[in-house]
Amino acid sequence: MEGIDPADVARLREAGLAAFTAAADADALEEARVAHLGRKAPLGALQKGLGALDADARRAAGALLNELRAELTAAHEDRRVALEGAELAARLAAERLDLTGPARRPRPGRPHLLTQVEAEIVDVFAGLGFAVADGPEVEAGRYNFDLLNIPPDHPARGTMDTIYVDEAADVVLRTHTSPVQVRTMLAAPPPLAVVCPGRVYRADAVDATHSPVFTQVEGLLVAQDVTMAHLRGTLLAFARAMFGPDREVRLRPSFFPFTEPSAEVDVSTEDGGWLEVLGAGMVDPAVLTACGIDPDRWSGFAFGIGVERVAMLRHGVRDIRDLFDGDARFLAAF
C-alpha cells in the first residue's frame, strides 16, 4: 500500500479547525472534538491504518498524522480556554450589583439614651476607682431622709415633694439614690468609693421639664483627709469626660441637708457660659455619724448627677417626656 494522500490530511485539518472555531459553546466543542479527535474520527481511522504501510511510508505518514493530531488538539484547547473565558465573563457581567445604593442591613436594637448616658457616667467613675452599688427604689424613710440629716418635719418629706407608699410606716419611693450611700456606709467601714445609679421619684406632675421618675448617678467617697479639692478634681474629670476636654467646672455655695460645705456645680460651655449640672458637697458630719463613721477620723464628698439633665444638655433633648414615651422615631436617633 502506498502512503497517505497529503490532500486528505489537508482536508482533515481544514475540517477540524473549522469545526473547533465554529463551536459556540462547551457542548458543541465536545461534539467537534469527538468528530475530529475521537477514536472513531477519520484521523483515528487513518492512524489505525498505518500498520498496513511499509516501514518508510509508515514513518512518513505517522509523522504527518501525529503532526495533524497535535495541531488539532492545540486548536481544541485554545477554543476551550476561549469559550470558558467568555462564559466566566458573561457570568460576571450577569452578576453585576450596584453597590452605590443604600445597603440592606440587619436591624439591631438600640440602647435607650438614658442607659447610654448612665453607663458612660458610671464608666467615668469606675475608671476613677469607684465601685457600683445598687439599692431598692421603694425605700425606708429612715434611709431616704433621717440618716441623711433630713428631720421628720423637713419640707422635702411632705407629700407635695415625696411619693409615699405607706405614710404611717414611713415607706417612700426614694427621692434620690443617697439611701444607697447610706446602706453602703452601714454595710462596710471606710475607705469607700461608690457610685449609685438608679431611678428616683418626686411628686412632680409630668410636663416638658418635670418627670415623677428620673435617673440619678450619685457618688460617695469616704476616706482619710478627703478635701474639697478632691471633690472638684473628681467632678472636673467627669465634666471633661462627658462634655469635652476643654471644659472647666465652677463650684458655687449652696445648701443640701446632707453635705456641708455644699456646692452647685456648673460646667463651662463652648461659648464661655456656665451650665448648672449637679449638686455636691462634703458629707455632713451628722450623716457620717448617723451611718456609724467617726467624722473626726474620716471625711468624704458626695455628688448627685441627674442623668436626664446630662442627656438633655448633651444631646439637645427639649422635652423630658420624650425620654419616657418610647416613640420609635426618638429611639432610633441614639
Place this chain on the structure above:
Amino acid sequence: MRLPLSWLQEFLGDVPLEDVLARMDAIGLEVEAVHRPGDGVRGVRTARVLHHEPHPDADSLRLVDVTGDGGEGTVRVVCGAANFDVGDTVLHAVVGAEIPGMTLEARRIRGQVSQGMLASPRELGLGDDHGGLLVLGDDVPLGADLTDLVPVGEPVVEIAVHPDRGDLLSVRGVARDLAAVLDAPLRAPHAVPAAPTAVGVPVELTTTGVATFVVWSLEDVVVRRSPLWLRTRLAQCGVRSIDGVVDVTNYVMLELGQPLHAFDLDRVAGPSLRVREATAGETLATLDGAERALVPGDLVIDDAEGPASLAGVMGGLRTEVHAGTRRVLLEGAVWDPAAIRRTSRRLGLVSEASTRFERRVDPAAAGEAVARAADLMAATADARAVAATVVDRAPAWERREDVTARASALARLIALDLDAEAQAALLRRGGSDVAVAGDVLTVRPPSWRGDLGRPADLAEEVARLHGYDRIAPVLPPLVARGGRSPLQRLERDLRAAVLAAGVDEVVTRPFVGATTLAGAVPSDGRVGLANPLAQDAAAMRPGLLDGLLGVVRRNHGQGSPGLAVHEWGRVFRPADDPLGGAVDALAGTGWRWHGPDGAALPLQPRALGLAATGVRAGPGWVDDDAPWTVEDLLATLDEVVRRTGGAALDRVPVERPGWHPGRTVVLHRDGVEVGIAGQLHPAEADRRDLPDGTVAAELLLEPLLAPLGEAGPAPARAPVLVRHPAVVVDVAVVAPVALALAEVAAAVRAGAGPLLDDLRWFDEFRGSQLPEGHRSLGFRLRLQDPARQLTDADAEAVLGAVGAAVAGLGAALRR
C-alpha cells in the same frame, strides 16, 4: 426674693449692677432673673382730675379733664376706669408717650378725641393691678415726669434663697452678705426712733414657741393710700399695695426681714394679749376670710375675747385694720421655726411671714423693725407712737452656743491655705465675733446667722467668703477597689444580647392603674401609692408589660409598621406576695430588701420585659417582611439565659387571662415559674388598641442572677472539637398531638446518649396516613465520638435506644 437695685444701694452705696450680679453667684445667692418693671415708660406725668362726665356714646367710658404740662391748662382724655374722682392725682400718658407695648397718639374713641390715656399700674409695669387707674396721694407735684419721681425701669434682681439662709430674705440681709464678700461697709441709712417709754398693752407669754414679742401702740392714725415711692417698691417686689399701714408692715418685712402685723387696737379686746398654744377644737377666721381649725402645737395670739391672730402665719379677720382705723397695735415677734412650719404645712397656708419664720428670723431685729415701721407710718398714716411693750425670752430653740474649731482642720477640709488669723478675719467680715488661740477658733456667729453652729458650717463660710473658685481641682487617691463587679458586667452583657436580637430599649414610667396584664408569677398584690399623681398611676407596676404595651400602642397609633421593645427594671409586689416564694426557691432570700428595723420592704426584683408587633425590620432592612413572633422573643430570652451560664428554661404551655390559650408558655427553672412568653389574646389586644398578633414576654432576673453571687457566672468551658467525621441521622417520631415537642425532644436526647452532639427539630407533619390525633416530628441527630470513627452499627444502636425512649412517652419511631 426680689431686690430693687436702688434699695440695695441704700445699704451698699453706688455699687453697679454688674458687680452685684458677679458676686451673687459666687457666694451662693442664685440669680434667677433680672427684671426691669416699667422699663421703657416715657412721657408719663402726674395730673390732677379737674372734671369728668359720662361719654355720650359709651356707658363704660368717661370724658376726663386733667391738668396739662407743668400742672397748668386742661387736657381731655377718654378713660375706661372709674376708681377716681375730681381732685385725685393720676398718671397721664400724654400724646407721644411710650408705655410697654405702645406709643400713644391722639385717638378718637367712640367719636371723642382722647389726648393720650390715664394709666393703670399694670399698664406701667408697676404691678398686676388692672382694676383701675394708679391713683396717687397729694405728695407728688403736678406735671412731673414719672421717671423723675420713682426709678421705674430700674433693675430688680430676683434671687433664690437656700432654706438655711432665712437672713437673705430681706434687702438688708442680702446687702449685708454682699458687703461681707466685697469687704465693704454696710450703711445704716435709716435712723429709727426710740421706743415710747409708756408701757403699752399688757402681754402674757404662756408658750416657749416665741422668743421676742414687741408691740407698739400708735394713735391718730389716718388710713389712706400709700405714697408713690412706697407703692413702687412694693410693686417691684411683687407685693400688692393695700394702704399706708399694711404697706409699711410689708415694706419693713422686705427691708429688714422681720414680718410685722398691724391690729386695729380698738378691735383688740381688753386690750390685752396672751400668746399660747392652741387647743383642739378651736377655730380662727384669718385675713383671707377662711375659717381655720386649730390643733395643739399651733401658736395663737389671744385678746380678751380669744384667738385674734394665727401667730407667724396670718392675722385674724376680727382685728383687721380697715379704712376707719384710728389706733394701731403694731406687733413684731420671733416664732419657733418648727412650730410655724408645722402649722403652715398642715393648713397648706404659706405666707410671706411663715416663709421667713420657718427659715428663722433675726431675734435681735424685731424691736428695730417695729420702730422702723412706726417711723414710716408717721409719714404714711400720721401715726403717733404712744406706748410699747417688749418681752424677751431665750427658749431652747433660740439658745446658741459658741462654735470652736481647729483652723487647720477647716483649712484641710476646704483645701485652702488659710491660717487661723486669716479665717478669723473672714468670719469677722461676716459679722462673727472670733477669738483666736493658736490654732483654735472660738466663734460667736451674728444673731442673724442661725446656720453657723458647727465646725463644718464654719468651713463652708470661710470657703464661701474666700471664694470656692480658689479651691484647686485635685484627683483623690485610689481608696478602694472600684469598677463594675463581674455580676454587673454580666448584666451589661445581657443587655447586649437583647439588643443583638433587634429589640429596642425603652424606659417607661413605672406606675400602673387598676387593670394590668399579668406577667410572670401573677398575683393581685399591688404596691399602692398613698399620694399618687394620677388615678391611672396609683400603684407601682407589678410587672413590666403594661409600660411596654403602652409604647407599642403609641407607636402603632403613629403608623409604625412594627417594632420590638424591651425594658430592664424593677417590678413591685407586697412583701408577702407569692412571687417572693417563687424567687426565694431559686435565689434564697438575699435579694429581698429590708428597712433599718429589719422590716421587710416591698418585693422589688429586677426583671426583663419584651413586647413586639408587626414586621421585624421593614423596608431597607434584611428580611423586610418577616413578622415578630413569640418564637423571636423566646429565642431572645434563650440567649439571655444562656449568657447567665444556666441551662435553658423549660417551656410549659399555659392558659392565662389576657394571653392566647394556644400560643403562650410559662418559663420554668427547676419547676419554678420565672417567666412567661406568648401572644396576646385577640380580645386583650383589641381592648388595648393593639394590633392582633402582638407578642410579649417577661423574665424575672433575680432567680438567674442572685444564685451566681457577685462573682458572676463560671467561665464558659471550651468544647472538644471532634476531628472524626460526624454521622447524621434523620428520624421521625409519631407522637400524640398533645405531647409537647419539648418532651419528645428530651426523650430523643436522653435516648441518644453521649454520642449525640446536636439535635435539631426540622419538620412537623400531620395527615391521614398517621393515626388520628397524632403528628410526625422530624429530628436530625448529629452523632460523633472524639475517640473514634462511628460506624453504621453505632447509629443503629442509637436509633434503637431513641425508639425505646420515645416509646416510653407513647410515641413511636418511624424509620
